[in-house]
Amino acid sequence: MRIILSEDNDILRKSLSFFLESKGFTVDQFADGKDALEAIEKNSYDLILTDINMPGISGMEITQHVRQNLGSDIPIIVFTSSGVEQTELDSFDLGANEFMAKPVSPAVLLVRINKLLSTRV
Template identity: 90%
Template sequence: MRIILSEDNDILRKSLSFFLESKGFTVDQFADGKDALDAIEANTYDLILTDINMPGISGMEITQYVRQTIGSEIPIIIFTSSGIEQTELDSFDIGANEFIAKPISPAVLLVRINKLLKIRV
Protein backbone atom coordinates (compact mmCIF):
# COMPACT_ATOMS: atom_id res chain seq x y z
CA MET A 1 0.00 0.00 0.00
CA ARG A 2 1.34 3.37 -1.02
CA ILE A 3 0.72 6.44 1.13
CA ILE A 4 1.53 10.09 0.53
CA LEU A 5 2.37 12.03 3.69
CA SER A 6 2.32 15.81 3.47
CA GLU A 7 3.50 17.43 6.72
CA ASP A 8 5.78 20.45 7.15
CA ASN A 9 6.98 19.46 10.63
CA ASP A 10 10.14 17.48 9.81
CA ILE A 11 10.24 15.49 13.05
CA LEU A 12 6.58 14.48 12.85
CA ARG A 13 6.77 13.68 9.13
CA LYS A 14 9.88 11.53 9.49
CA SER A 15 8.66 9.72 12.61
CA LEU A 16 5.24 8.93 11.08
CA SER A 17 6.89 7.82 7.86
CA PHE A 18 9.27 5.54 9.77
CA PHE A 19 6.38 4.09 11.79
CA LEU A 20 4.22 3.45 8.72
CA GLU A 21 7.10 1.92 6.78
CA SER A 22 7.75 -0.41 9.73
CA LYS A 23 4.12 -1.56 9.30
CA GLY A 24 4.70 -2.41 5.64
CA PHE A 25 3.50 0.73 3.89
CA THR A 26 5.43 2.59 1.20
CA VAL A 27 5.47 6.28 2.15
CA ASP A 28 6.27 9.25 -0.09
CA GLN A 29 6.79 12.24 2.18
CA PHE A 30 6.66 15.94 1.40
CA ALA A 31 7.14 19.10 3.48
CA ASP A 32 5.36 21.34 0.98
CA GLY A 33 1.76 21.08 -0.21
CA LYS A 34 2.64 22.01 -3.80
CA ASP A 35 5.19 19.20 -4.04
CA ALA A 36 2.66 16.78 -2.56
CA LEU A 37 -0.01 17.83 -5.07
CA ASP A 38 2.45 17.38 -7.94
CA ALA A 39 3.16 13.85 -6.67
CA ILE A 40 -0.58 13.09 -6.38
CA GLU A 41 -1.04 14.14 -10.00
CA ALA A 42 1.89 11.99 -11.18
CA ASN A 43 1.42 8.83 -9.07
CA THR A 44 -1.20 6.47 -7.73
CA TYR A 45 -1.68 6.37 -3.97
CA ASP A 46 -3.90 4.28 -1.71
CA LEU A 47 -4.18 6.99 0.97
CA ILE A 48 -3.42 10.68 1.50
CA LEU A 49 -2.24 11.97 4.89
CA THR A 50 -1.99 15.73 5.00
CA ASP A 51 -1.56 18.53 7.50
CA ILE A 52 -3.93 21.48 7.05
CA ASN A 53 -1.38 24.27 7.42
CA MET A 54 1.59 23.88 5.09
CA PRO A 55 3.70 26.03 2.83
CA GLY A 56 2.70 26.16 -0.81
CA ILE A 57 -0.72 24.54 -0.80
CA SER A 58 -2.76 23.69 2.29
CA GLY A 59 -4.20 20.29 3.15
CA MET A 60 -7.67 21.70 2.57
CA GLU A 61 -6.67 22.77 -0.95
CA ILE A 62 -5.16 19.33 -1.61
CA THR A 63 -8.40 17.69 -0.45
CA GLN A 64 -10.56 19.99 -2.59
CA TYR A 65 -8.35 19.38 -5.63
CA VAL A 66 -8.46 15.59 -5.21
CA ARG A 67 -12.24 15.53 -4.73
CA GLN A 68 -13.35 18.23 -7.18
CA THR A 69 -10.71 18.48 -9.91
CA ILE A 70 -9.45 14.91 -10.13
CA GLY A 71 -12.73 13.42 -8.89
CA SER A 72 -10.91 10.78 -6.84
CA GLU A 73 -12.38 8.92 -3.87
CA ILE A 74 -8.95 8.06 -2.43
CA PRO A 75 -9.18 8.09 1.39
CA ILE A 76 -7.86 11.31 2.95
CA ILE A 77 -6.88 11.87 6.57
CA ILE A 78 -6.27 15.49 7.63
CA PHE A 79 -4.07 16.47 10.59
CA THR A 80 -4.14 19.77 12.40
CA SER A 81 -2.95 21.37 15.59
CA SER A 82 -6.04 23.58 15.53
CA GLY A 83 -8.62 22.57 18.09
CA ILE A 84 -11.33 24.57 16.34
CA GLU A 85 -14.46 22.53 15.71
CA GLN A 86 -15.30 24.47 12.54
CA THR A 87 -11.97 23.39 11.00
CA GLU A 88 -12.93 19.76 11.53
CA LEU A 89 -16.41 20.32 10.07
CA ASP A 90 -14.94 22.15 7.07
CA SER A 91 -12.54 19.22 6.49
CA PHE A 92 -15.44 16.79 6.29
CA ASP A 93 -17.46 19.17 4.10
CA ILE A 94 -14.74 19.22 1.43
CA GLY A 95 -14.34 15.47 1.43
CA ALA A 96 -11.87 14.34 4.10
CA ASN A 97 -12.57 10.86 5.43
CA GLU A 98 -10.89 11.34 8.82
CA PHE A 99 -9.62 14.23 10.95
CA ILE A 100 -6.93 13.76 13.58
CA ALA A 101 -5.89 16.47 16.03
CA LYS A 102 -2.22 16.78 16.92
CA PRO A 103 -0.37 15.39 18.76
CA ILE A 104 -0.90 12.27 16.65
CA SER A 105 -0.82 8.83 18.20
CA PRO A 106 0.79 6.49 15.67
CA ALA A 107 -1.28 3.58 17.02
CA VAL A 108 -4.55 5.49 16.57
CA LEU A 109 -3.44 6.65 13.12
CA LEU A 110 -2.76 3.03 12.14
CA VAL A 111 -6.22 1.93 13.28
CA ARG A 112 -7.83 4.70 11.24
CA ILE A 113 -5.71 3.88 8.18
CA ASN A 114 -6.58 0.20 8.45
CA LYS A 115 -10.26 1.07 8.81
CA LEU A 116 -10.20 3.25 5.70
CA LEU A 117 -8.22 0.70 3.70
CA LYS A 118 -10.18 -2.22 5.17
CA ILE A 119 -7.04 -4.00 6.34
CA ARG A 120 -7.26 -6.55 9.11
CA VAL A 121 -4.43 -6.26 11.62
Protein backbone atom coordinates in the same frame (compact mmCIF):
# COMPACT_ATOMS: atom_id res chain seq x y z
CA MET B 1 0.07 -0.06 -0.02
CA ARG B 2 1.39 3.34 -0.99
CA ILE B 3 0.75 6.39 1.18
CA ILE B 4 1.55 10.04 0.58
CA LEU B 5 2.36 12.01 3.72
CA SER B 6 2.30 15.79 3.48
CA GLU B 7 3.47 17.38 6.73
CA ASP B 8 5.74 20.39 7.22
CA ASN B 9 6.85 19.38 10.74
CA ASP B 10 10.04 17.41 9.97
CA ILE B 11 10.05 15.41 13.20
CA LEU B 12 6.41 14.36 12.90
CA ARG B 13 6.71 13.59 9.18
CA LYS B 14 9.83 11.48 9.60
CA SER B 15 8.58 9.64 12.69
CA LEU B 16 5.19 8.81 11.11
CA SER B 17 6.90 7.73 7.92
CA PHE B 18 9.30 5.47 9.82
CA PHE B 19 6.41 3.98 11.81
CA LEU B 20 4.24 3.33 8.74
CA GLU B 21 7.15 1.84 6.80
CA SER B 22 7.81 -0.49 9.74
CA LYS B 23 4.19 -1.68 9.29
CA GLY B 24 4.78 -2.50 5.63
CA PHE B 25 3.56 0.66 3.90
CA THR B 26 5.49 2.56 1.24
CA VAL B 27 5.50 6.25 2.20
CA ASP B 28 6.28 9.22 -0.04
CA GLN B 29 6.81 12.22 2.21
CA PHE B 30 6.62 15.91 1.42
CA ALA B 31 7.10 19.06 3.53
CA ASP B 32 5.29 21.29 1.04
CA GLY B 33 1.69 20.98 -0.10
CA LYS B 34 2.49 22.03 -3.67
CA ASP B 35 5.05 19.23 -4.07
CA ALA B 36 2.61 16.75 -2.52
CA LEU B 37 -0.18 17.73 -4.90
CA GLU B 38 2.13 17.34 -7.91
CA ALA B 39 3.01 13.83 -6.69
CA ILE B 40 -0.70 12.98 -6.22
CA GLU B 41 -1.40 14.02 -9.81
CA LYS B 42 1.48 11.92 -11.19
CA ASN B 43 1.30 8.79 -9.03
CA SER B 44 -1.20 6.31 -7.70
CA TYR B 45 -1.69 6.29 -3.91
CA ASP B 46 -3.87 4.21 -1.63
CA LEU B 47 -4.15 6.92 1.05
CA ILE B 48 -3.40 10.60 1.59
CA LEU B 49 -2.21 11.93 4.95
CA THR B 50 -2.00 15.71 5.06
CA ASP B 51 -1.56 18.50 7.54
CA ILE B 52 -3.94 21.42 7.12
CA ASN B 53 -1.43 24.25 7.54
CA MET B 54 1.50 23.86 5.18
CA PRO B 55 3.61 26.02 2.92
CA GLY B 56 2.63 26.18 -0.74
CA ILE B 57 -0.78 24.54 -0.72
CA SER B 58 -2.80 23.71 2.40
CA GLY B 59 -4.20 20.31 3.26
CA MET B 60 -7.68 21.71 2.71
CA GLU B 61 -6.71 22.73 -0.83
CA ILE B 62 -5.22 19.27 -1.46
CA THR B 63 -8.44 17.63 -0.25
CA GLN B 64 -10.60 19.90 -2.38
CA HIS B 65 -8.43 19.39 -5.48
CA VAL B 66 -8.41 15.59 -5.11
CA ARG B 67 -12.20 15.44 -4.69
CA GLN B 68 -13.31 18.09 -7.17
CA ASN B 69 -10.64 18.32 -9.87
CA LEU B 70 -9.35 14.75 -9.87
CA GLY B 71 -12.71 13.19 -8.95
CA SER B 72 -10.91 10.69 -6.74
CA ASP B 73 -12.36 8.86 -3.74
CA ILE B 74 -8.92 8.00 -2.32
CA PRO B 75 -9.13 8.05 1.50
CA ILE B 76 -7.81 11.26 3.06
CA ILE B 77 -6.83 11.76 6.70
CA VAL B 78 -6.28 15.37 7.75
CA PHE B 79 -4.04 16.45 10.67
CA THR B 80 -4.12 19.78 12.44
CA SER B 81 -2.83 21.43 15.56
CA SER B 82 -5.86 23.74 15.45
CA GLY B 83 -8.43 22.94 18.11
CA VAL B 84 -11.13 24.81 16.22
CA GLU B 85 -14.25 22.72 15.63
CA GLN B 86 -15.08 24.60 12.42
CA THR B 87 -11.76 23.47 10.90
CA GLU B 88 -12.77 19.86 11.46
CA LEU B 89 -16.22 20.44 9.99
CA ASP B 90 -14.74 22.24 6.98
CA SER B 91 -12.34 19.38 6.29
CA PHE B 92 -15.25 16.89 6.25
CA ASP B 93 -17.27 19.21 3.99
CA LEU B 94 -14.38 19.18 1.49
CA GLY B 95 -14.27 15.40 1.51
CA ALA B 96 -11.80 14.28 4.17
CA ASN B 97 -12.54 10.80 5.55
CA GLU B 98 -10.87 11.27 8.93
CA PHE B 99 -9.62 14.14 11.05
CA MET B 100 -6.90 13.82 13.69
CA ALA B 101 -5.71 16.45 16.13
CA LYS B 102 -1.99 16.73 16.79
CA PRO B 103 -0.08 15.27 18.44
CA VAL B 104 -0.96 12.26 16.30
CA SER B 105 -0.81 8.86 17.97
CA PRO B 106 0.84 6.43 15.52
CA ALA B 107 -1.17 3.52 16.95
CA VAL B 108 -4.50 5.34 16.53
CA LEU B 109 -3.46 6.49 13.07
CA LEU B 110 -2.72 2.89 12.08
CA VAL B 111 -6.18 1.76 13.23
CA ARG B 112 -7.82 4.53 11.19
CA ILE B 113 -5.69 3.76 8.12
CA ASN B 114 -6.52 0.05 8.29
CA LYS B 115 -10.21 0.84 8.73
CA LEU B 116 -10.27 3.13 5.69
CA LEU B 117 -8.26 0.77 3.51
CA SER B 118 -10.34 -2.28 4.45
CA THR B 119 -13.53 -0.58 3.34
CA ARG B 120 -12.02 0.11 -0.10
CA VAL B 121 -11.13 -3.50 -0.88
